[in-house]
Amino acid sequence: MTLADPSTLTPAEMTARLVAVGRERDKAAFAELFSYYAPRIKAYLIRHGAGASQADEVAQEAFITVWRKAAMFDPAKASAGTWIFAIARNLRIDSIRRGRRPEFDPNDPAFVPDPEAQPDDTLEAEQMRARITDAVNQLPPDQAEVIKLSFFEDKPHSEIAAKLALPLGTVKSRLRMAMRRIRSTIEASS
Amino acid sequence: MSAHHPHDELLVSYAAGTLPETASVIVATHLALCPACRKSVSRAECIGEALIQDIAPVRMEALALDSTLARLDEEQPSTTVAPPVPSGDPLLPRPLRDLVPQGLQALKWKTLGGGFRYAALKADGAGRLGLLEGQPGKATPHHGHHGDEFTLVLSGGYTDELGAFARGDLQCGDSTLMHRQVVDAGAACLCLVLTRGGIRPSHPVLRLLARFLPF
Ligand SMILES: [Zn+2]
Secondary structure, eight states, rough: OOOOOOSSSOOOHHHHHHHHHHHHOOOOHHHHHHHHHHHHHHHHHTTHHHHHHHHHHHHHHHHHHHHHGGGGGTTTTOOOHHHHHHHHHHHHHHHHHHEEEEEEEOTSSTTTOOSSSOGGOOOOOOOOHHHHHHHHTTTTTTOOOHHHHHHSSSSHHHHHHHHOOHHHHHHHHHHHHHHHHHHHHHHHHH | OOOOOOOHHHHHHHTTTTTHHHHHHHHHHHHHHHHHHHHHHHHHHHHHHHHHSOOOOOOOOOTTHHHHHHHHOOOEEEEEEEEOOOSSSSOOOTHHHHHHHTTTSOOOEEEEEEEEEEEEEEEEEEEEEEEEEOEEEEEEEEEEESSSSSEEEESSEETTTTTTEEOOEEEEOOOEEEOOOOETTOEEEEEEEESSEEEEEHHHHHHHTTTTTTO
16 A cells, blocks of 8 residues: 655644545545554653553554544544544553543433534634644743643652652642643634 | 533643543543533643644554554444433433442442431542532531542532532632531532542541541
């Protein structure tokens, strides 16, 4: 199979590939997504303490799940990358932490659905992703550091605080400031 | 719509997948009832993706793609089915309902006196997760905890020094919180509580009592 170099695909093209996997069971599109995201998922799993061969296996498993669940992917709600990241995160919890990921169930009778139109619903998932990426890249270094550690260290914030030799309150307030900045970037541009 | 929500750092940790299971259950159960926090979590997931894009990829093993492609047509494992909603119980959202598959009556309730009872569900590094039910008009002693105390209202409501709490509201207190929760008149109040650290009664006499409280 010859494939386009997946690193030249834009995020919107990635999302189109994932839609093709869901609707048409397109294996070439699947292979492109795999070539781009699997090595990144593998790196993410290694950051979380997996050995190289376990990380390889779990990244493959994540893509089996991508294949099985692709029909449920809704491009209005998430970009391909965000959706694939969520699958990798859940598998990390199952296989590396040997835990379980409790999640809400949108089909549950107790589930409270989203209200109809919301102010920033007009923002496409892809635009949202792009703006959040920009906002993350522009965070001041101290805020960026706690955000990164929150995602890449499987540790409570108290341990992150100890690692940075900072009071817990400082770690929490940097996180809140980072989230506030990101939120205001989204709101200012919508 | 809920009026009391988890702090950002809790939603970020949920999105990052770094919370212990007990804390994830209480956050995810709030999310089932709160569209606004679901939106914050999906934004935090976008942050996670942005960070993943930034780390140096690690090459997959040579045959990884081929062996994954070869498995695509394997049969799918059956998915889990939601437990039924026992009649007469307040509607417990998933994922909490998964921890109470036989319904509330089948739980081992411990009578606390003063119109309250408690059923333990699960414990881990984040603390002890359980259900607390108070009869209408009854109040807890004025107390705090030597750690976090998260309370998610599932039915009925209560009022304390910080406000009024109803179904879907999540009160996140840390070790500085001291409060007396008064159950609203009219109906019992059922809450999911996650506590870490022993109870800290404000009155010395109550300290003795605290030894007998399971949460
Ligand atoms: Zn909320």
